[in-house]
Amino acid sequence: MSVSFAEMQEMYRNVVERFSQIELQPWRAEGAMIELSKQVGELAK
Numbered sequence: 501m502s503v504s505f506a507e508m509q510e511m512y513r514n515v516v517e518r519f520s521q522i523e524l525q526p527w528r529a530e531g532a533m534i535e536l537s538k539q540v541g542e543l544a545k
Contacts, residue, residue, distance in 0.1 A: 502545075503542060503543065505543075508539050508542070508543065511539070512535060512539065515535055516531075516535075519531060
């Protein structure tokens with residue numbers, strides 16, 4: 501399964517939005533680094 505960069509961007513936006521709704525706090529650098537690292541792994545497959 502190959503995912504395009506645009507699809508990864510959309511997935512990232514969805515994760516940030518869901519996080520904000522569930523945790524009731526803003527998305528910070530730590531969450532961004534974890535999510536981006538995961539996505540880089542997906543793109544490397």
